[in-house]
Amino acid sequence: MPVYDAIIVGAGFSGLYQLHQLRDQLGLNVLVIEAGDDVGGTWYWNRYPGARCDSESHYYSYSFSKALQQEWRWSERYPEHSEIRRYLGHVADRFDLRRNIRLNTRVTAARWDDAGNAWRIDTDSHGSLTATFFITAVGCLSAANIPQIPGLDAFAGQWVHTGRWPQAGVDFTGKRVGLIGTGSTGIQAAPVIAAQAAHLTVFQRTANYSIPSRNRPLGDEEWHAIQESYDAIREKARASTNGHPFDVSETSALDVDPEERARRYERAWETGGLRFRATFSDLLKNLDANATASDFIRGKIAGIVRDPVTAAALTPLDHPFASKRPPIDTNYFETFNRDNVALVDLKAAPIERIEAGGIRTADRLYELDIIVFATGFDALTGPLLALNISGADGHGLRDDWAAGPRSYLGLQTPHYPNMFTITGPGSPSVLTNMPVAIEQHTQWITACIAHMRAQGLHRIETTEAEAEAWVAHVNEAAHATLLPLANSSWYLGANVPGKPRVFMPYAGGMAHYAGICDDVARDGYRGFTLSHAVQTG
Numbered sequence: 071m072p073v074y075d076a077i078i079v080g081a082g083f084s085g086l087y088q089l090h091q092l093r094d095q096l097g098l099n100v101l102v103i104e105a106g107d108d109v110g111g112t113w114y115w116n117r118y119p120g121a122r123c124d125s126e127s128h129y130y131s132y133s134f135s136k137a138l139q140q141e142w143r144w145s146e147r148y149p150e151h152s153e154i155r156r157y158l159g160h161v162a163d164r165f166d167l168r169r170n171i172r173l174n175t176r177v178t179a180a181r182w183d184d185a186g187n188a189w190r191i192d193t194d195s196h197g198s199l200t201a202t203f204f205i206t207a208v209g210c211l212s213a214a215n216i217p218q219i220p221g222l223d224a225f226a227g228q229w230v231h232t233g234r235w236p237q238a239g240v241d242f243t244g245k246r247v248g249l250i251g252t253g254s255t256g257i258q259a260a261p262v263i264a265a266q267a268a269h270l271t272v273f274q275r276t277a278n279y280s281i282p283s284r285n286r287p288l289g290d291e292e293w294h295a296i297q298e299s300y301d302a303i304r305e306k307a308r309a310s311t312n313g314h315p316f317d318v319s320e321t322s323a324l325d326v327d328p329e330e331r332a333r334r335y336e337r338a339w340e341t342g343g344l345r346f347r348a349t350f351s352d353l354l355k356n357l358d359a360n361a362t363a364s365d366f367i368r369g370k371i372a373g374i375v376r377d378p379v380t381a382a383a384l385t386p387l388d389h390p391f392a393s394k395r396p397p398i399d400t401n402y403f404e405t406f407n408r409d410n411v412a413l414v415d416l417k418a419a420p421i422e423r424i425e426a427g428g429i430r431t432a433d434r435l436y437e438l439d440i441i442v443f444a445t446g447f448d449a450l451t452g453p454l455l456a457l458n459i460s461g462a463d464g465h466g467l468r469d470d471w472a473a474g475p476r477s478y479l480g481l482q483t484p485h486y487p488n489m490f491t492i493t494g495p496g497s498p499s500v501l502t503n504m505p506v507a508i509e510q511h512t513q514w515i516t517a518c519i520a521h522m523r524a525q526g527l528h529r530i531e532t533t534e535a536e537a538e539a540w541v542a543h544v545n546e547a548a549h550a551t552l553l554p555l556a557n558s559s560w561y562l563g564a565n566v567p568g569k570p571r572v573f574m575p576y577a578g579g580m581a582h583y584a585g586i587c588d589d590v591a592r593d594g595y596r597g598f599t600l601s602h603a604v605q606t607g
């Protein structure tokens with residue numbers, strides 16, 4: 071008999087809530103394994119200067135407990151990393167979750183044992199454990215992508231990746247800092263590092279769009295209004311395409327005259343944040359409509375950045391706005407007006423190597439004391455493949471996903487019975503406000519396991535045919551949008567050399583996806599085979 075009913079990997083938003091449900095609603099014997107020395111998931115690792123969520127704090131939070139949502143007071147429009155860690159620590163304490171979490175423990179392998187109808191999970195510090203259900207709550211953006219630039223070992227200074235930020239912090243005072251990467255992370259970090267360092271050099275490969283976040287403290291009045299309308303806010307988030315509780319305009323960008331369009335973009339720019347994408351109905355679907363937004367932002371960059379050469383280099387030309395995940399910022403473009411900040415355009419002169427003294431491009435050596443890699447993640451599949459998962463009949467996930475991830479609903483992969491993936495590839499995950507996707511997934515998994523227990527069933531698996539049909543649907547949903555048009559996007563795996571180029575998240579919309587999952591459950595878990603024990607033949 072397996073020792074645990076369920077083992078969950080990861081103690082971030084998803085692992086904590088999944089534990090709470092399985093243990094406190096179903097009465098299961100559950101263990102969470104977590105590599106970090108505290109709960110927090112993404113927010114445990116991402117402590118770089120400026121790290122802040124781009125969903126607004128009051129809805130980047132759990133909705134399952136009204137008491138929790140009323141008692142936790144967020145301090146700013148967008149929560150800073152440390153505030154999110156405090157929140158998740160509070161959740162762990164409030165629901166007494168810590169006693170079922172094993173910290174400082176890394177999964178080294180997970181193997182399905184067909185005869186035992188159980189998962190055997192090897193860890194680096196607590197031996198091998200067994201469980202009936204194996205649930206990955208490892209996050210989508212947790213495997214750091216550190217580019218293989220020759221010479222890094224020879225660098226005489228300090229180097230860090232933003233997704234593995236030292237708990238003690240990094241002191242930039244008086245230092246010459248090089249920052250590689252201008253995605254959401256680099257764009258958040260640059261202004262904060264520039265304010266402390268003697269000099270900051272930003273190494274940019276692809277210019278990016280960014281919208282001002284307009285972060286601000288949440289005043290009492292605003293907070294009370296949120297508290298009073300929380301039910302409606304949650305309802306709206308769940309009914310939306312992307313898990314955000316704001317309205318998406320029903321007007322096409324091409325159906326208003328240029329003056330009215332400019333007025334609406336101006337208003338959205340002043341409001342700030344990801345809702346800029348919602349200014350018109352078709353910014354993510356129609357290239358001509360999108361061009362109006364892309365041009366508006368290019369105009370803003372030209373207006374903010376004083377040096378015309380720097381402004382031109384910062385202007386994104388190779389992809390439509392929001393086809394890559396759009397960053398939001400606090401004074402990013404303004405940072406390039408500082409005397410102690412320089413931009414290096416790697417398209418003009420690529421990095422050749424790192425030397426003891428700094429970074430050498432095709433042009434020259436940039437002397438540095440600290441290099442910050444804001445180079446992103448091996449997204450979605452990376453954290454799962456790192457678990458070294460092998461399934462039934464000699465299947466291994468690395469081989470099975472060699473040409474791209476394959477799953478049914480993003481929840482289960484054929485040949486891996488009793489394994490569930492929370493917000494994995496093939497689910498809306500990163501295209502949404504994550505807690506909404508996480509609550510939907512974990513609640514679905516909990517209901518599924520409850521159903522199995524009520525029926526005396528011990529095994530659930532899906533088929534190749536279901537995975538094939540779902541992967542085709544994921545592909546079709548992506549191609550109904552402009553999202554596949556960004557060549558270097560991590561949605562496509564294009565940021566990691568050698569990774570298959572497959573659009574991984576499900577772009578069909580959060581509410582639509584949740585409806586499909588509900589229908590599947592109502593139809594007796596259509597597409598899954600539920601059985602008493604080992605399948606034969």
Ligand code: NAP
Pocket residue numbers: 122123124125211217218250251252253254255256258273274275276395398416421444445446447500558560565
């Ligand atoms: P990212 O979007 O993948 O950006 C990585 C950056 O590093 C890109 O500019 C990339 O250039 C550059 N890069 C990668 N390898 C390089 C190399 N060998 N040489 C030079 N440049 C290189 O990663 P991220 O900024 O960490 O963001 C990842 C995701 O995390 C975001 O999209 C978002 O979903 C999430 N995130 C959210 C927040 C938030 O809530 N506010 C904050 C941070 C991150 P190319 O574009 O040319 O590949």
